[in-house]
Structures are given as structure tokens and as C-alpha cells.
Amino acid sequence: MATSYDLxxxxxxxxxxxxxxxxxxxxxxxxNRLRELARRHHLIVLRGFSAVGDADAFAGYCGRxxxxxxxxxxxxxxxxxxDSPVDHIFANSYVPLHWDGMYRPQVPEFQMxxxxxxxxxxxxxxxxxxxxxxxxxxxxPRARKLWGKVTGIYRRKxxxxxxxxxxxxxxTHPVSGFSVIRxxxxxxxxxxxxxxHPRLAFDGVTDDEVVDFHLSLREALYxxxxxxxxxxxxxxVVISDNYTLLHGRDAFTSGSPRHLRRVHVxxxxxxxxxxxxxxx
Numbered sequence: 001m002a003t004s005y006d007l008x009x010x011x012x013x014x015x016x017x018x019x020x021x022x023x024x025x026x027x028x029x030x031x032n033r034l035r036e037l038a039r040r041h042h043l044i045v046l047r048g049f050s051a052v053g054d055a056d057a058f059a060g061y062c063g064r065x066x067x068x069x070x071x072x073x074x075x076x077x078x079x080x081x082x083d084s085p086v087d088h089i090f091a092n093s094y095v096p097l098h099w100d101g102m103y104r105p106q107v108p109e110f111q112m113x114x115x116x117x118x119x120x121x122x123x124x125x126x127x128x129x130x131x132x133x134x135x136x137x138x139x140x141p142r143a144r145k146l147w148g149k150v151t152g153i154y155r156r157k158x159x160x161x162x163x164x165x166x167x168x169x170x171x172t173h174p175v176s177g178f179s180v181i182r183x184x185x186x187x188x189x190x191x192x193x194x195x196x197h198p199r200l201a202f203d204g205v206t207d208d209e210v211v212d213f214h215l216s217l218r219e220a221l222y223x224x225x226x227x228x229x230x231x232x233x234x235x236x237v238v239i240s241d242n243y244t245l246l247h248g249r250d251a252f253t254s255g256s257p258r259h260l261r262r263v264h265v266x267x268x269x270x271x272x273x274x275x276x277x278x279x280x
Contacts (some may be wrong), residue, residue: 005017018048058112077089077261081254086195094194105279106266112265132245134225152201156201
């Protein structure tokens with residue numbers, strides 16, 4: 001099996017895995033090896049493999065990676081535009097950078113995505129990822145000092161929860177101990193397309209510093225050295241390291257055939273959310 005697929009380094013980070021034969025299925029790949037690569041490279045794209053199957057088959061594959069985080073809807077979230085969405089995850093708007101599980105009792109280690117149907121390249125809908133380790137490494141001492149003073153206070157209410165989370169901007173990876181950024185990026189001011197955005201506050205930063213705080217952090221997270229935007233192809237499977245990366249979404253053309261499935265896989269052991277203050 002070691003010679004049945006190729007590993008291709010992506011820029012600025014991540015690893016693409018491609019089969020040497022189109023008959024190879026994602027499920028044929030060694031999960032232990034992929035898990036190791038995902039933890040090292042933080043983003044894995046499996047492209048060109050035979051179809052992963054329906055939602056149950058995808059959940060079964062994800063279960064080989066670890067314990068699946070269960071939601072009220074089950075294991076698999078169908079990320080597809082709804083006719084009358086009440087929340088941005090079911091709309092076609094852009095989504096700012098954030099980390100998954102920030103409002104939940106447990107934070108998943110991996111996000112597992114399967115692209116059921118991809119939009120055309122001119123329809124948008126890329127999933128965006130920022131490598132916060134690189135962003136911190138590239139930051140000036142002044143910027144790191146400013147970010148290190150700040151704590152984000154986030155409140156979000158939606159169909160599945162009504163939660164409050166309080167997290168320092170710079171914290172430590174829960175397993176490896178290196179520094180990472182936990183930041184829920186504010187929506188663009190005046191953008192009414194973003195439905196049901198969270199209520200955000202940032203403690204530890206003065207009125208004189210707040211503009212510089214958000215601007216410098218945004219510049220670091222979106223810098224070419226730390227930012228990757230994934231253009232989907234049908235049947236792509238993407239695994240992202242949710243402990244290290246932040247992610248978001250580009251807006252896409254309403255009515256385009258963008259359909260992703262997402263599963264959250266917990267770490268070993270599972271990570272109780274260290275920042276959760278209130279959950280209902």
C-alpha cells in the first residue's frame with residue numbers, strides 16, 4: 001500500500017494525497033499513517049480516489065479515525081444551501097475564520113469533509129484555512145505582545161446551542177504544547193449577508209489599540225505564508241487539524257451545486273472545551 005499513492009506538498013502548508021490508480025478508494029488508505037500526517041502537516045487533501053459513498057459510509061470511514069462527536073442531527077452535517085436559511089452555515093455568504101467546537105462541550109481534533117458536489121470554479125465557495133502556528137512565527141514581537149494581552153468573549157445562539165466561550169487569543173495546543181491562536185473573526189462591518197452572527201467582545205485591549213489588534217491579526221492570518229483556500233472538486237476528502245488551524249468560507253453563487261458533508265472526530269483522549277463558560 002505504501003506505493004499505491006503519492007504525497008504532494010501543498011503551498012503554503014498541507015499535504016495532498018493522490019492515488020496511482022483511480023480504482024483506489026479512500027477507505028483503502030492506512031488511517032494510522034494519515035492521522036500521523038494530519039497532525040504533522042495540519043491539512044490533508046485526498047483527491048482522485050473512487051467515491052467514498054453516502055453519508056453513512058462517510059461516517060463509517062470517519063469512525064476509523066476516532067470517536068465521532070455527536071450532534072442533535074447525528075454524525076454528519078450536510079452543508080448545503082437552504083431555501084430560507086436562518087443561520088450562515090446554511091446560506092451562501094462568506095464565513096469568517098473561527099475554530100469548530102468553540103461553543104460545544106468538547107472540541108474535535110479533526111474536521112472531516114467530503115465534497116458530494118462541487119461548485120464551478122467561478123462560483124466561489126472555497127473553504128479557507130489559516131495555519132496559526134505560521135501566523136505566530138511570522139508575527140512581529142510587537143504584534144505578538146498585543147495579541148497576548150487579549151481575550152475573546154464570544155456568544156452564539158443557534159438551533160443546536162446557546163453558548164458563551166471565553167478564550168485568550170494566544171493559547172497552547174492541547175497535546176503538543178506549542179502556541180496557537182484561538183480567534184473568532186468579526187464579520188465584515190456592514191455586510192448584511194452574514195446571518196445570525198455571534199456577539200463578540202475583546203478584553204485586555206484599549207480603545208486606542210483595538211483597530212490595530214484586529215488589523216494586525218487579520219493580516220497575519222490571511223498572509224500568503226499562513227493562508228490556504230481550498231477549491232473543491234467532487235469527491236475530495238479533506239481532513240483539517242482543528243486544534244491548530246482556523247477556517248472559514250468564501251461566499252458562493254446562490255443556487256450553485258455546492259454540497260459538503262462534515263464530521264467532527266474527537267481527539268484521543270477527547271478534549272473537554274477549556275474555554276466554554278455556558279452551554280444550553
